[in-house]
Amino acid sequence: MLDKSYDPKKVEEKWYKIWEEKGYFEPTYDPEKPKFSIVIPPPNVTGVLHIGHALNNSIQDVLARYKRMDGYDVLWVPGTDHAGIATQNVVEREIAKEGLTRHDLGREKFLERVWKWKEQYGGRIIQQLKKLGASCSWKYERFTMDEGLSRAVREVFVRLWEEGLIYRGDYIINWCPRCQTALADLEVEFENVKGKLWYLKYPLEDGSGFIVVATTRPETMLGDTAVAVNPEDERYKNFIGKTLVLPLVGRKIPVIADPEVDPEFGTGAVKITPAHDFADFEIAKRHNLPFVKVIDEQGRMTEEAGSYAGLDRFEARKRVVEDLKAQGLLEKEEDYDLVLGHCYRCHTVIEPLISKQWFISMKPLAQPAIAAVKYGFIKFVPENWNNLYFDWMYNIRDWCISRQIWWGHRIPVWYCEECGEVIVSREDEVKECPKCGSSKLKPEEDVLDTWFSSALWPFSTMGWPEKTKTLETFYPTSVLVTSFDIIFFWVARMIMMGLHFMGQIPFRHVYIHALVRDEKGQKMSKSKGNVIDPLEMIEKYGTDALRFTLIALAAQGRDIKLAESRIEGFKHFINKIWNASRFVLMSLEGTELSGKFDVEKLPLFSKWILSELQKSIKKVRQKLDEFEFDQAAMEAYHFFWNKFCDWYIEVSKIYMKNPEFERDTKEVLLRVLKDSLKLLHPFVPFVTEEIWSKLPLKESEHIIVAPYPVVDTSLISERSEREVSLIQEVIVGIRSVKSDYNLTSKKELKVIFKAENQTSLELLEREKEVVKTLSRIEEFSCVLEHQRKKGEVSLVLSQGELFVDLTGLIDVKKEIERLTKEKGRVEKKLEQVSKKLSNRNFLERAPKEIIEKEKRIKAEMEEKLAKIERYLGELKNDDS
RNA sequence: GGGCGGAUAGCUCAGGGGGAGAGCACCGGCCUUACAAGCCGGGGGUCAGAGGUUCAAAUCCUCUUCCGCCCA
Numbered sequence: 001m002l003d004k005s006y007d008p009k010k011v012e013e014k015w016y017k018i019w020e021e022k023g024y025f026e027p028t029y030d031p032e033k034p035k036f037s038i039v040i041p042p043p044n045v046t047g048v049l050h051i052g053h054a055l056n057n058s059i060q061d062v063l064a065r066y067k068r069m070d071g072y073d074v075l076w077v078p079g080t081d082h083a084g085i086a087t088q089n090v091v092e093r094e095i096a097k098e099g100l101t102r103h104d105l106g107r108e109k110f111l112e113r114v115w116k117w118k119e120q121y122g123g124r125i126i127q128q129l130k131k132l133g134a135s136c137s138w139k140y141e142r143f144t145m146d147e148g149l150s151r152a153v154r155e156v157f158v159r160l161w162e163e164g165l166i167y168r169g170d171y172i173i174n175w176c177p178r179c180q181t182a183l184a185d186l187e188v189e190f191e192n193v194k195g196k197l198w199y200l201k202y203p204l205e206d207g208s209g210f211i212v213v214a215t216t217r218p219e220t221m222l223g224d225t226a227v228a229v230n231p232e233d234e235r236y237k238n239f240i241g242k243t244l245v246l247p248l249v250g251r252k253i254p255v256i257a258d259p260e261v262d263p264e265f266g267t268g269a270v271k272i273t274p275a276h277d278f279a280d281f282e283i284a285k286r287h288n289l290p291f292v293k294v295i296d297e298q299g300r301m302t303e304e305a306g307s308y309a310g311l312d313r314f315e316a317r318k319r320v321v322e323d324l325k326a327q328g329l330l331e332k333e334e335d336y337d338l339v340l341g342h343c344y345r346c347h348t349v350i351e352p353l354i355s356k357q358w359f360i361s362m363k364p365l366a367q368p369a370i371a372a373v374k375y376g377f378i379k380f381v382p383e384n385w386n387n388l389y390f391d392w393m394y395n396i397r398d399w400c401i402s403r404q405i406w407w408g409h410r411i412p413v414w415y416c417e418e419c420g421e422v423i424v425s426r427e428d429e430v431k432e433c434p435k436c437g438s439s440k441l442k443p444e445e446d447v448l449d450t451w452f453s454s455a456l457w458p459f460s461t462m463g464w465p466e467k468t469k470t471l472e473t474f475y476p477t478s479v480l481v482t483s484f485d486i487i488f489f490w491v492a493r494m495i496m497m498g499l500h501f502m503g504q505i506p507f508r509h510v511y512i513h514a515l516v517r518d519e520k521g522q523k524m525s526k527s528k529g530n531v532i533d534p535l536e537m538i539e540k541y542g543t544d545a546l547r548f549t550l551i552a553l554a555a556q557g558r559d560i561k562l563a564e565s566r567i568e569g570f571k572h573f574i575n576k577i578w579n580a581s582r583f584v585l586m587s588l589e590g591t592e593l594s595g596k597f598d599v600e601k602l603p604l605f606s607k608w609i610l611s612e613l614q615k616s617i618k619k620v621r622q623k624l625d626e627f628e629f630d631q632a633a634m635e636a637y638h639f640f641w642n643k644f645c646d647w648y649i650e651v652s653k654i655y656m657k658n659p660e661f662e663r664d665t666k667e668v669l670l671r672v673l674k675d676s677l678k679l680l681h682p683f684v685p686f687v688t689e690e691i692w693s694k695l696p697l698k699e700s701e702h703i704i705v706a707p708y709p710v711v712d713t714s715l716i717s718e719r720s721e722r723e724v725s726l727i728q729e730v731i732v733g734i735r736s737v738k739s740d741y742n743l744t745s746k747k748e749l750k751v752i753f754k755a756e757n758q759t760s761l762e763l764l765e766r767e768k769e770v771v772k773t774l775s776r777i778e779e780f781s782c783v784l785e786h787q788r789k790k791g792e793v794s795l796v797l798s799q800g801e802l803f804v805d806l807t808g809l810i811d812v813k814k815e816i817e818r819l820t821k822e823k824g825r826v827e828k829k830l831e832q833v834s835k836k837l838s839n840r841n842f843l844e845r846a847p848k849e850i851i852e853k854e855k856r857i858k859a860e861m862e863e864k865l866a867k868i869e870r871y872l873g874e875l876k877n878d879d880s
Numbered sequence: 881g882g883g884c885g886g887a888u889a890g891c892u893c894a895g896g897g898g899g900a901g902a903g904c905a906c907c908g909g910c911c912u913u914a915c916a917a918g919c920c921g922g923g924g925g926u927c928a929g930a931g932g933u934u935c936a937a938a939u940c941c942u943c944u945u946c947c948g949c950c951c952a
Contacts, residue, residue, distance in 0.1 A: 002914090004914090004915080005915075005917070006917095190951095190952090339952090384884075384885080385884095387883080387884070388883085388884075388950075388951090391883075391884095391950095391951075392951085395951090484949090484950085485950095515949095552903085553892080553893085555893070555894070559948080559949090561892065561893090563891090563892080563904095565904075565905095566892080566903085566904075568917085569903075569904060569917095570903095571917070572915095572917045572918085573917095574917090575915070575917050575918090576914095576915065576917080576918085578914090578915080579914045579915035579917090579918085580914065580915080581914085582914050582915075583914035583915080584914085585914090586913095586914070587914090630893095630894085631894080634894085634902075634903085637903095638902085645914090645915090646919085649914075650919095653913095732920095732921090735920060735921065736920090736921060736922080738909095738920090738921085739908080739909065739910095739920065739921035739922075740921080740922085742908085742909065743909095744909055744910055744920065744921080745909085745910070745912090776912075776920090829899070832899080833899085836898090836935080836936075839935060839936090840935085841934095841935040841936090842935040842936070843935080844935075845934090845935045845936090846898075846935055846936070847898085849898095850898055850936090853898080853899090854898080854899090857899065
């Protein structure tokens with residue numbers, strides 16, 4: 001016997017352990033089975049499970065469990081990402097508590113600390129995924145800095161180098177002065193901020209006047225090497241080619257013309273600082289201007305900045321403005337809204353600067369990746385993400401892959417100090433220059449962008465560059481489940497790398513799910529205090545409730561606005577599953593069942609529930625196959641609660657009292673419960689497994705490996721669906737009359753059903769007990785003819801009429817009110833339909849079925865209206 | 881500036897040319913032997929606005945307003 005309510009804490013841990021011990025999560029390589037594989041989007045080692053992970057992994061788990069039950073050999077590769085900058089920051093903060101910086105420790109010692117940290121905390125998120133019930137193939141767990149994956153990284157780097165797709169060069173890049181590293185374009189977050197626009201006067205060398213330039217970053221003027229104007233700009237035509245004297249510095253700089261200059265901005269003349277501005281960098285290259293670097297990697301002014309050298313960039317800004325003002329060279333300053341780039345990790349204002357970095361040429365890699373999506377080899381779900389992907393890929397820029405941090409894959413390059421040779425090698429260590437034989441080699445200090453190793457994840461985790469059985473069996477993977485914010489960072493790059501190195505797409509589908517936000521639609525963040533912690537929710541409501549909520553809300557391509565109350569609501573559903581099962585188990589006690597029944601001999605509602613079950617199985621499968629998880633979940637929910645619990649279980653109580661039906665009803669109860677549990681298992685694994693363990697006649701010891709329900713078309717019965725819907729109409733009708741008159745507990749009411757035909761009459765006669773019990777009345781008779789008596793309330797149904805004897809209780813006024821309202825509804829509908837049917841165009845052009853349907857509705861409404869009118873007339877008579 | 885979504889019941893959303901739906905919330909009644917975390921009944925909508933296409937528009941098209949997000 002089950003407890004009175006479901007307690008997740010008692011069972012969740014137990015079942016997860018059993019599943020793991022039995023090896024259910026691991027693939028079997030059974031050649032008979034079709035294959036299904038997923039690689040996890042590896043969470044950062046620094047991470048703790050947040051609600052986004054919970055959603056992402058719940059969805060993957062639904063797929064993995066569904067496919068596993070459906071006979072697939074499933075591999076779900078789990079793992080974690082070393083998260084270069086993020087992790088380094090965490091450990092730096094930790095040693096800062098001891099008063100140390102990473103430079104105090106030195107590279108080697110610092111990395112030891114990071115590894116130690118990783119050993120200690122890196123497994124947290126994995127443990128949390130287990131709490132969530134994620135059925136990952138743990139024997140395949142990988143870490144992006146594992147030996148094998150590191151080997152893959154080096155191999156890829158070397159091959160790309162050999163193919164000429166990797167190069168090193170002086171480029172302007174985004175620099176984070178706090179993290180002390182270059183950032184890729186994608187790693188910069190832009191934000192609107194209030195700033196100022198300063199108008200600076202640059203004197204002409206010949207003393208004939210000034211050109212005024214506007215800037216939001218006056219300190220960069222120290223590095224100006226030109227002023228540019230638009231060649232079409234009449235105001236400045238005469239200045240082109242002249243020389244200016246750069247204030248505070250005294251450098252002579254030219255006025256140049258470039259079509260990229262926006263004449264609308266500021267004065268139309270712009271200062272050119274090639275070393276510290278992306279647009280200026282491009283212009284300078286076109287015009288062969290010199291590059292003067294005035295801000296260094298710490299965000300301080302360099303020697304080139306003369307007397308400002310050593311000042312912080314923001315301090316220098318103030319000083320430059322003051323000094324220009326003093327010299328009368330500041331024309332004005334005004335408030336200005338500008339867009340500033342910030343480091344996505346530490347939120348420091350980034351500084352564009354020139355530096356030597358490693359890049360990958362993306363254009364050649366992008367082409368096949370575009371084609372793969374264009375020709376449908378990879379499908380985004382929902383497909384409107386295609387456009388975003390294409391836009392990005394068509395305009396792709398080279399990827400800056402070097403980072404000036406210590407935690408990450410070291411770039412496998414050595415420089416010969418004798419002959420300057422650049423050596424790129426697959427080996428861990430290079431001892432000797434292959435060109436000059438020198439042993440004086442200096443290794444590259446930089447590490448690779450974290451996303452470099454992530455890009456290889458689908459095949460590196462399966463053992464590439466070895467030709468492994470895993471790769472052969474499970475690559476390409478079936479689907480990638482992720483959210484849209486990393487389409488560029490990750491998805492696009494995996495497609496490019498997968499195609500380039502495996503010669504095959506990495507996955508067939510990319511399912512893009514929503515981002516979880518709070519109930520007001522805002523991004524959850526610790527600082528806003530609106531975070532819903534999945535672990536806390538699991539503690540409070542149980543894992544199944546959390547999972548079901550996330551999936552039920554996960555409509556495609558939308559934000560998920562999550563309020564805690566939703567989780568609480570779905571916890572009720574979990575409890576409902578528990579209690580319905582409890583009822584079935586109680587009913588079955590003491591009966592030996594066979595698992596078989598003769599469908600033909602089953603009573604109406606048994607046929608009906610089996611038929612409804614088939615429809616639900618079909619729908620759930622279809623929705624899962626289409627990645628419409630919310631609809632799959634809701635279909636299972638409705639079937640279970642509104643059909644099985646609300647109707648069938650209630651009716652079964654009556655059937656079981658009848659010796660003729662008792663046994664088969666139990667068989668059907670068990671059958672429907674078992675199929676429902678299986679249907680629900682991918683969504684709510686723990687409660688279903690716990691109940692399964694108590695059931696008789698199971699086709700497998702554990703539900704996790706039980707076969708997913710398959711539609712049995714022989715059980716679909718449209719006839720019983722029609723019949724049941726009439727009976728339900730009768731029952732609901734009686735209930736509503738009783739409720740309207742506050743008679744819910746009164747049983748001794750006389751109810752007469754006036755059937756429209758013999759068939760309906762017989763049907764209701766047969767199911768009399770059901771009607772009486774479910775509507776809680778004692779007298780129910782079915783007739784073909786009946787004249788309403790005074791004191792009877794009449795209810796017009798689609799196939800007949802109900803009469804409830806309320807002598808002495810009837811409230812004529814209230815009844816007239818109700819009927820008038822109903823009459824209004826019917827008349828409105830009738831009017832709509834009649835209008836359509838009297839329209840010649842409609843009759844000529846609309847499809848036959850539609851016309852037939854409209855005619856049917858019209859007849860139905862007319863009949864209903866006649867009955868209502870007749871009844872209204874009678875009531876008024878009663879009254880007088 | 882460019883692009884993509886969205887606007888449907890009090891709230892959160894589904895539906896995507898042929899009778900306006902769900903969950904939650906709300907109101908009323910029930911301790912009915914699985915479940916009060918429950919059962920039964922009920923109220924509530926010019927489907928953002930304007931125009932168009934169509935026999936027929938919440939649904940397709942155009943414009944407007946507002947709200948998100950992404951890119952520059």
